[in-house]
Amino acid sequence: MSLFAIGDLHLSLGGDKPMDVFGGAWSGYVDKLRAGFRAVDEDDTVVLLGDLSWAMHLDDSKEDFSFIAELPGRKLILKGNHDYWWTTASKMLRFFEENGWDIGLLHNNCHFYGNTALCGTRGWFFADTFSDAGDEKVFNRELIRLETSLKAARDGGAERIFVFLHYPPILKGRVCEEMTSLIEKYGAERCFYGHLHGGARTRAFEGEYNGVEYRLLSADHLNFVPKKIL
Ligand SMILES: [Fe+2]
Numbered sequence: 001m002s003l004f005a006i007g008d009l010h011l012s013l014g015g016d017k018p019m020d021v022f023g024g025a026w027s028g029y030v031d032k033l034r035a036g037f038r039a040v041d042e043d044d045t046v047v048l049l050g051d052l053s054w055a056m057h058l059d060d061s062k063e064d065f066s067f068i069a070e071l072p073g074r075k076l077i078l079k080g081n082h083d084y085w086w087t088t089a090s091k092m093l094r095f096f097e098e099n100g101w102d103i104g105l106l107h108n109n110c111h112f113y114g115n116t117a118l119c120g121t122r123g124w125f126f127a128d129t130f131s132d133a134g135d136e137k138v139f140n141r142e143l144i145r146l147e148t149s150l151k152a153a154r155d156g157g158a159e160r161i162f163v164f165l166h167y168p169p170i171l172k173g174r175v176c177e178e179m180t181s182l183i184e185k186y187g188a189e190r191c192f193y194g195h196l197h198g199g200a201r202t203r204a205f206e207g208e209y210n211g212v213e214y215r216l217l218s219a220d221h222l223n224f225v226p227k228k229i230l
């Protein structure tokens with residue numbers, strides 16, 4: 001039994017936004033994902049770090065989630081900035097259950113993988129890039145969601161805490177202190193994030209900062225092979 005993570009599948013199996021048009025690493029990405037998931041067994045867990053489907057509505061995401069569900073392992077998902085289909089937790093869980101898919105949500109909660117708590121939320125842009133008060137509101141809500149998740153880990157007696165975000169809380173030379181200090185406050189060991197693709201990956205910070213290990217796990221960064229993290 002192992003724990004894996006990967007972000008940014010950007011599927012469009014029922015739509016018209018396949019990423020192959022970008023060429024390069026994204027050419028044949030659906031087949032690459034299918035092949036990459038051969039590393040995963042049915043009794044493993046895979047955390048998917050947002051930007052999963054280009055669908056605009058949950059009903060239109062069926063082919064994408066059918067593909068995700070058929071890949072091996074139990075899936076835990078969090079929201080990315082392109083997940084417009086994301087709706088209430090109850091609607092999403094009912095949708096997954098009605099289709100017989102073993103997909104859970106990492107949203108205002110935490111999940112336990114043995115004694116390790118899997119915490120997370122979407123995150124947001126860096127404060128100095130906010131364009132209006134709306135950004136600040138979203139950012140503050142994301143901080144509350146992350147803390148809710150971390151508190152659930154602490155209250156549940158977690159021995160180790162891993163944090164999963166869509167947006168990077170740290171880049172080379174830039175730190176979102178509000179996020180990283182929360183991660184540190186609750187003693188999380190590792191933090192995994194996605195969102196950065198192609199050339200933007202050169203901005204990614206990967207390594208240790210204030211005792212926490214940060215890693216970028218967007219699909220193209222991993223060559224579409226889920227990363228084993230435990
Ligand atoms: Fe993203």
Ligand SMILES: [Fe+2]
Pocket residue numbers: 008010051080195196197
């Ligand atoms: Fe993405």
